[in-house]
Amino acid sequence: MLSSKLILVTGASSGIGRSVAQVLTREGAKVVATGRNVAALNELKSSGGCYDFVVADLAEAGECERVVTSAAETLGGITGVVNCAGVLKGGAMGSIGLDNYMFNFQLNVQTVFEIMEHSIPHLRKAGVSSSPSIINMSSVTGKQSFGGVASYCASKAAVDQLTRCAAVDLAPDGIRVNAVNPGVIVTGIHQTAGLDDEAYAAFLKRCIEITHPISKSLGRVGNPEEVADLVSFLVSDKAKFITGECIAIDGGRQCMGAR
Template sequence: MSLSDLKVLVTGASSGIGRETCKILSQNYNAMVIGSARNRNALDAMLKEGSIQNFIVADVTQPGKCERIVEEAVVLMGGSITTVVNAAGGLEGGAVGDAGCNLKNYEYNMNVNCKAPFAIMMAAIPFLKQNSKKNASIVTVSSVNGKQSFAGCATYCMAKAAVDQMTRCASVDLARYGIRVNNVNPGVIMTNLHRTAGMDEESYTAFLERSIQMTHPLSSSLGRVGNPEEVAELIAFLISDKASFITGECIAIDGARQNLGAR
């Protein structure tokens, strides 16, 4: 599978799933990749190692930045863009009824996980329309949290459910332009998401062990949770011509977590 004809913008490119997606698309499948994130040093290192062809330093939660990211990416890719991967995201926990679940918590989770992907998509659509005959597509990194409820992270679940519905609706509206829109919905993946959300090392270790032994059925046989490479490979497939009749899907990559229910 070659993606050498694709010009891809990846947000959230400096870490986790976004970083691995850039690396796999560039190095394994020869796509042109422009990465965007807040961490200039990480992006510069990725450029030097060949994971991206260029980068844009920006915070997707700041006003006007999503539009600027798309505009600059189009310029850096020679006036064209075929593909968008919305991998920027964040988690701020809070249980309904507790002080931490408030309007500020809601705004944070909605802004980074739903508003930003929507703004990126809307800014990119005019350029994607120009490449409707070149397998134009959008993939957003959602979460298993968009598919089922979890305690202690209500507004995060709300944001991921909203971005899932955004994808389904956009897939219908954009189908006439030949633009495909899909999501990937990871379960627990070995990234820094939970650490940056405030989980200490002891708690994170216990969380991973519980994920392996109890909450992710496939993990008990594999002896591990998911890894970013697996998600990146799914994204690569979804943006390729191998997936040319797939749109509007929110595809779980969660070791059957969504099928287990609460535990």
């Protein structure tokens, strides 16, 4: 289905980004993955989950441009970009400083902007016939406010608006731009953000029983491959008339208000 697609996937060392690289490759795309964990990227390539990879810390100056250039050279062009790299650092207004804001915005917004900026010339070169597209990994927190994660929520709302504006600006070039807004997905990001095993287990239990309506019937929250399947559709030619959308895949979480 994706045999003509040449795709760069960021944040592919783990979590959703890793699953996106695997699913797109399985569907026939030629994928260059990037992330910070060289061992994980080596394993991804050796297991057939990507065509090649670039090790990079996208927060470092110049790295976004280097990654895009390297991916274009390796793939012979770029027809699609999936921005999955991101972080979560919690904290409520009144208890956080500018460092918290900068941490969330640099990784979640600035790197998305930079990867898009450097990819656009390659997507334009690929031409309308290739159905070029950009997918930005956002969050349900971009659609709804939550306590205790002010900077993170704001960063994801910024990704959504950047996605919509870019969709309008790039439409004359035939470049589609969409975002995907997951609810709670089992990836490890919450443990990295500071939850210990006991707190994480309690968090997932509450998600299943209370905050994600479909989860109770499934007995689980979402998994990365489900998000990757949605991304696969959005980069495919079946989605040629979809642009400027921020699509929730959250088990109904956004319907539940602030619970």
